[in-house]
Amino acid sequence: MPMTPEQATAFAADLDRLVDAVEQVLLGKNRVVRLAFTALLSEGHLLLEDVPGTGKTSLARAMAQSVTGAANRVQFTPDLLPGDITGVSVYDQRSGAFEFHAGPVFANIVLADEINRASPKTQSALLEVMEERQVTVDGVTHPVPDPFMVIATQNPVELAGTYRLPEAQLDRFLIRTSIGYPDHVSTVRILEGADRRAHEQVVPAVLDAADIVRMAAEARTVYVDATIHDYVSRLVDATRTADEVRLGVSVRGALALIRTAKTFAAGRGRHYVVPDDVKALAESVLSHRLILDPEAEFDGASASGIIGRILLETPPPSARQAG
Template identity: 55%
Template sequence: MAVSTHGEIGQQGYGSVAGVANKIRAAIESVIEGKPEAVRLALTVMLAEGHLLIEDVPGVGKTMLAKALAKSVDGSVRRVQFTPDLLPSDITGVSAYNQERREFEFMPGPVFANILVGDEINRASPKTQSALLECMEERQVTVDGTTYPLEPPFMVIATQNPIEMEGTYPLPEAQRDRFTARISMGYPSPQSELEMLDVHGRVSPLDNLSPVATVADVRRLVETVRQVHVAAGVKQYAIDLVNATRNHPDLRLGASPRATLQLIRAGRARAALEEREYVLPDDLQALAVPVLGHRLLPTAEAQVERRRPEQVVTEIVSRLPVRG
C-alpha cells in the first residue's frame, strides 16, 4: 500500500521535496546495492520532468534500477523489451476495426503509462526507436491523424547496451537529445557484490518493494521544483557551457538548445533535493557530464585518440570561468 505524503508536500517547502525524494531513494537502494549516485541522478531526472538513459554492459543492474524507480512510485508502469522485430505500433498503439460498432477504435500501447521502461532500447531498429520521439518531447501520441495526450507524470527510463556489442543499433541523435541524462551503472564493489549475493540469492528484492509515493505526490514535487530560482548569472553560465561544446575542436556535434533547457531543469531539481530554493553553478557543474555527454559526437581524430565526449565536458567545466 502506498504511503501518501500529501501533508508534507502541501507545506510547499523545499525540505518536503528532499524528504519525499529520500523515501523513494531509500526504497530504490533497498534493491540496488552501492550505487547512490546513480539513484540520486535518476531521482533528479524524474523531478526535472525528464527521461533517463542507462547505458552499461549486461548484468550490472540497469533494468533493476529502472524497475525499482518505477515500482517505488504508485503509478502505472509498463515495460517493453526492445527487439529487432518490434514495430512502432507495438509501442504507441494501433487503430483496430471493431466489427460490432463498425468503426475503428484506438487500442493504446504501453507508452500510455506514467513510467515506461524500455529494456535494451538499442536492439530495436531506428524506425521503432523513433516511435518515442513525439511522446518524449510533447507528451502525446499521434496515430492515424488523431492526437492522444499522455497523463503526467510521464517518464521514459531506457536501458541500452554499449553500441559495440553485437545486435545493437545506435540511437538517432534526435532521440539521444530527448533523454535528459545518461548514466552508467558500473560494476559493484566487492562488498556490494557480496551483499547482493546474500540478498538476491534467495529472492528478488523487487518482490518486497512497495510504493512510497503516489503519482499525485510526484506532480506536487514537480510543481515545487519548477519554482526554484535561477539567477541570470547561472543561466548565462549554462549557455556558456553549452556553447563551449559547439566550438570545441574535438567535437563535430555540440549540445543543442534543448540541452541548455534540460541542464537548467535538472539544476532546479538538484537544488530542491538539497533543500535550496536557488540553483548554484555547482549544480550545473555536477550535472554537465550526465546531461551533455550523450548528446555530443566526437570528431574522427578524437575517436582515433580515444577522446570521449565526457572527457571533453569535464575539461570544459574545469576551464570555463563562472560569470556573474
C-alpha cells in the same frame, strides 16, 4: 511563485524517501538513483548505458514500484513494430467503428529495455511521445498519463545486431548515465541475498503519481540567478568551439541543464541553484549531446573527458555573485 525554503526542505525529504526505497534494491548506487529521480522530477527521460548484469532493469522496476502508478516494460527486438509500442486502431464489427487499443507506452514509467536492438523506424515511434507526451494514431491524438517517463537501457559493448540511436533521439533523453559495478561491501550484501530472485524484490510505494506531479511543478519554481544562466551559456559555447567536437550542445541541452539543476538544488534542500549543482550534472546532461570529430575519437577523446576539461577551464560565478 518562487519556491520557499520550507518547500525546498519538504521536497528534499520526499526525494530522500524515494531514493532510500530504491537503494534497497540497487545497493551502493545513491548517485545513480538520485540522477534517475532528478530526470523524473524534471519531466525528462533517462538513458541507462551499461554492460549486462549491473541492475539497469532492476533500477527501472524499483522506481516504478516506489511511485504508485502504472509501469510497463517493453523488450526491444529487431521485429518490434511501432504499433507494438504506441498502440493500434482495430475495427470493431459490433459498433462499426475503429477502436484504439493503447500500447505499453501508456503508463507513468515505461522501461524500454535494450532500445538499440529495435529498428530505427520503431525507435522513432518513441520521439513524439517522449517530446510531446502524446501519441497520434490515424489522425487522433491520445495523451499519455502524467507523470510520464521513459527509461531506456542499452548495452554499449555488444553491438552485433543493434541500431545506434540517432542524435535526434539521444537529444530527447534528459540524462544519460551508467550504473557500473558495485563496490566490495555492496557486492557482499548482494551475494548474501542471492537466494532471492530480482523480480521477487518489491519496493514499497512511497509517493503516488499526484505527489510526483506536484514535486515537478515545485521544482520549476526554484530560483536561478542571471549569473548561473551566464555560466551555463559559457559552458555550452565552449562545447561548440572545442577542437575535438564536430557538433556541440544545442539550446535544448542548455535548457536541460538548467531544468535538472533546479531539481537537483531542491533535492538538496535549497530553493536556489548554485554553480556546484551545474557542475554535478554537466557530464550526465551534456555528454551524450556532443558529436565528436572522428579523428579525435580515434585518438582517444571522449565526450565525458571534454565536458570535464571544459568545467575546469570555465570559471564559475563566485558564491557572492550566484547568491
